[in-house]
Each structure stands twice: as C-alpha cells, then as structure tokens.
Amino acid sequence: MCLSIPAKIVSIKGDMADVSAGGAIFKAGLHMIENARVGDYILLHAGFAIQKLSEKDAEETIRLFEEINNSLNE
Amino acid sequence: MKYIDEFRNKNQILNLADLIRKSVTRNYAFMEVCGGHTAAIHRFGIPFLLPDNVRLISGPGCPVCVTGTDFLDKAIAYSKMKKIIICTFGDLLRVPGAVSSLEKEKAAGADIRIVLSGLDALEIARMNPENKIIFLGIGFETTAPGTAATILQAEKENSENFFLLSAHKVMPPAMEAIIKDGVSIDGFICPGHVATITGSSIFDFIPESFNLGCVVAGFEPTDLLQSILMLIRQVNQNDPKVEIQYNRAVTLKGNSIAQKLMSEVFEPCDATWRGFGIIPFSGLMLRKNFERFDIEKEVPMRINLQEDNELCICGKILRGLKTPGDCPLFADICFPENPLGACMVSVEGACNTWYRYKLIK
Numbered sequence: 001m002c003l004s005i006p007a008k009i010v011s012i013k014g015d016m017a018d019v020s021a022g023g024a025i026f027k028a029g030l031h032m033i034e035n036a037r038v039g040d041y042i043l044l045h046a047g048f049a050i051q052k053l054s055e056k057d058a059e060e061t062i063r064l065f066e067e068i069n070n071s072l073n074e
Numbered sequence: 075m076k077y078i079d080e081f082r083n084k085n086q087i088l089n090l091a092d093l094i095r096k097s098v099t100r101n102y103a104f105m106e107v108c109g110g111h112t113a114a115i116h117r118f119g120i121p122f123l124l125p126d127n128v129r130l131i132s133g134p135g136c137p138v139c140v141t142g143t144d145f146l147d148k149a150i151a152y153s154k155m156k157k158i159i160i161c162t163f164g165d166l167l168r169v170p171g172a173v174s175s176l177e178k179e180k181a182a183g184a185d186i187r188i189v190l191s192g193l194d195a196l197e198i199a200r201m202n203p204e205n206k207i208i209f210l211g212i213g214f215e216t217t218a219p220g221t222a223a224t225i226l227q228a229e230k231e232n233s234e235n236f237f238l239l240s241a242h243k244v245m246p247p248a249m250e251a252i253i254k255d256g257v258s259i260d261g262f263i264c265p266g267h268v269a270t271i272t273g274s275s276i277f278d279f280i281p282e283s284f285n286l287g288c289v290v291a292g293f294e295p296t297d298l299l300q301s302i303l304m305l306i307r308q309v310n311q312n313d314p315k316v317e318i319q320y321n322r323a324v325t326l327k328g329n330s331i332a333q334k335l336m337s338e339v340f341e342p343c344d345a346t347w348r349g350f351g352i353i354p355f356s357g358l359m360l361r362k363n364f365e366r367f368d369i370e371k372e373v374p375m376r377i378n379l380q381e382d383n384e385l386c387i388c389g390k391i392l393r394g395l396k397t398p399g400d401c402p403l404f405a406d407i408c409f410p411e412n413p414l415g416a417c418m419v420s421v422e423g424a425c426n427t428w429y430r431y432k433l434i435k
C-alpha cells in the first residue's frame with residue numbers, strides 16, 4: 001500500500017503519463033511534479049508520480065558503496 | 075531495472091553487512107516505521123545479515139493495519155445501501171471489521187470495486203451518474219496528496235456523485251505516541267516515501283525532544299543496510315540526528331506541490347489508530363470548502379462501536395511492544411487465508427510478513 005516503485009515515463013498526455021515499471025505499463029498522475037519529460041524516472045505511488053528520482057544522488061549513493069568496497073579490500 | 079538493480083548488488087550487500095558487524099559495540103534496537111520497510115527487510119533477508127545484537131522492530135506504518143474497525147464497519151454499512159458503489163484499494167478488502175469484511179459483502183452482492191488510485195474512482199463516478207461513489211481514502215502523507223488531487227479534479231468537474239470516506243493519517247504524531255509509550259529503541263528507520271512528500275525535517279523533533287536518531291531509508295537491500303549502519307554510528311557517537319540515506323527521492327523540505335495539495339484540501343483532525351486509540355491531530359479531514367465531497371456529511375452514518383478481537387495483539391505489535399511470535403493465534407488459528415487481525419491481511423503487516431517468510435515461532 002505504501003509501496004512506491006521507480007518507473008520510467010514513456011508518454012505524457014496533459015497531466016497523465018504512461019509509465020513503465022517491471023515490464024508493465026501503468027497510469028500516473030503528474031499533478032505533483034514539475035517539468036516531467038518522457039524518459040524521466042519517477043516514483044509511482046497509488047496512481048501518482050510523487051517525485052522525480054535524482055540520478056545525481058543515486059550515483060552518489062552508489063559511489064559511496066564503492067568506496068566501502070575499496071576500503072574493505074585494501 | 076534502473077534505480078533497482080544497482081541497489082541489490084550482492085558484493086555491496088555483503089560488504090555493508092561486514093561493516094555493520096565490525097561497527098557494533100553493544101545491543102541496538104531500531105524501529106522500522108513503514109510497512110513497506112517491514113516487507114522489504116524480510117523479503118531481502120536483512121535480519122539474517124545482521125549480528126544478533128542488532129534487532130529490528132516493526133512499527134505502525136502499515137496504513138491498512140492501523141485503520142480502525144469503525145472505519146471498515148462504516149464502509150461495510152455504506153456498501154449495503156442501494157445505489158452506492160464503494161471504490162477501495164485492494165488491500166482493504168479482506169480486513170476484518172467487527173462482523174464482516176468488504177470481501178464478504180462483495181461476495182454477497184454489494185458493488186465494491188478495486189481501484190489503483192482516486193482518479194480511477196472518479197472515472198467510475200463519471201461512468202455511473204446514477205450512483206454515489208465512495209472512495210475509501212486510506213494512507214499516510216504519501217497517499218493523501220493523490221486523494222487531494224482527486225478531490226480538486228472532482229471539484230473542477232463539478233462532480234455530484236463522487237465522495238470520500240477519509241481515514242488518511244499523518245505519521246509524526248504516531249511516532250511520538252510510540253516513544254511516549256515507552257518502547258525501548260535506539261532510533262528510527264524513517265519512512266522513505268512519507269518523507270519524499272514531507273521532507274526529512276518533519277522528524278527533527280525526534281532527536282531534539284527525545285534524543286533518538288533517525289535515518290530516512292530507501293527500500294532496497296543496500297539502502298536498508300546502509301541506513302542501519304548510519305544509525306549504529308549515531309548511537310556509537312552519541313549523536314542523534316536526522317540523516318537522509320534515500321537521497322535520490324528525499325530532500326530536507328520534500329515535495330512542496332504535494333504538500334500544497336494536501337493542505338489545500340485537508341485539515342488535521344483527531345484519528346483512531348488500531349492499537350493506539352485516538353491520537354490527537356493525527357488524521358486528515360476535508361476542509362470546509364470541500365465538505366460536499368464528505369460522504370459522512372452527505373449520508374450520515376452511525377455504527378455501534380465494537381471492540382477488536384481481544385485475543386489479537388496487533389495493537390501491541392503496531393506499538394513495537396510485541397512481535398507476531400508472541401501471539402497465541404499466530405499461524406495457528408490466524409493466517410493469511412483466515413486473518414483475525416489487520417496485521418495478517420496486509421502484505422506490509424508484521425504478522426503477514428512473518429508468516430510468508432516462515433518466521434514461525
């Protein structure tokens with residue numbers, strides 16, 4: 001119920017988008033996000049895009065994991 | 075899939091687990107507030123990766139589990155009336171009310187439909203102008219803005235047959251109630267999708283007033299392990315604060331558009347939580363401007379208040395005081411096909427999760 005999943009916007013019509021997640025297409029209301037574009041990744045929750053996912057921050061988290069990796073292997 | 079696979083990397087999972095093992099110096103207990111976290115923690119086997127002295131406790135963050143019996147009994151009573159269509163998220167269907175459930179009423183002929191969002195319910199209202207449509211609004215700050223957007227849309231369309239029965243709730247008052255209840259924990263794994271909307275700053279009162287750490291966590295295995303590591307470090311350094319691990323979705327201030335939608339449509343009210351009773355200002359009701367969408371104003375409904383099944387200890391589980399293994403009915407009389415309490419119904423409920431992952435006592 002509180003589940004929100006990352007999904008990619010495949011098309012936009014007005015304030016609704018088709019988004020793809022795990023091989024399926026869902027409808028997502030864009031009422032809560034600005035400047036949505038096809039190709040953006042969003043968090044889908046109960047039929048709405050609740051946030052755009054930040055690629056930069058995702059990469060930063062992964063970089064941190066890699067640092068941990070390196071420090072443990074030193 | 076992007077944003078998922080990178081956070082399920084086996085090497086990184088094992089490294090983080092290793093680092094956690096090297097960091098522990100005492101016993102730790104952390105509460106995951108969100109039911110989505112409870113489900114993810116068990117799905118990915120996180121407890122088996124942690125040393126014995128790190129314990130995770132489930133909290134009240136499954137909206138289905140904390141929805142009071144009175145709400146279900148009201149929904150059931152409405153479903154028995156003529157020319158009413160109930161639209162609900164699927165999770166609510168099997169939750170036992172005092173004597174029945176929406177699923178049983180549906181089997182008996184009531185018009186109850188499963189929807190994925192409020193907008194779907196509004197569409198059903200458009201297609202069925204002869205009927206009153208009641209959308210059962212449950213969920214925390216993550217879900218409430220969607221309901222608010224739906225209400226604004228209904229107003230724009232001048233819908234005369236779309237109504238809401240609201241059990242929407244907000245999280246911080248319940249977390250405060252848990253702390254005051256005396257649960258013994260060292261910090262919170264804070265709900266990542268609630269914080270996506272509200273921003274991490276709504277948890278600031280927890281380290282400030284109660285000296286407990288908070289890490290806003292994502293839902294993948296490396297997210298959860300990293301968050302647990304961050305909490306352990308906070309405890310070790312005696313430096314409780316609010317940190318964001320889930321930074322690809324969460325900021326300090328959150329989603330301001332969603333917050334605006336929510337505050338335009340809803341105002342705080344007292345609300346009943348299963349297991350807690352009434353928590354002041356923890357619910358959301360429609361503001362006066364939108365009262366005409368409130369089904370309880372349109373068709374007032376009185377039900378007799380019933381006690382919950384007295385053997386079910388869901389309430390204590392939601393408050394972090396017991397685990398499903400402490401319930402004498404668990405996996406004995408109560409299981410997902412025959413749930414006695416809401417915690418066994420929802421896939422985010424602690425009892426259901428324990429059952430599915432065979433954490434049999």
Ligand code: SF4
Nearest residue numbers: 386388401408415425
């Ligand atoms: S096992 Fe069933 S009866 Fe026991 S607490 Fe969980 S839901 Fe309630």
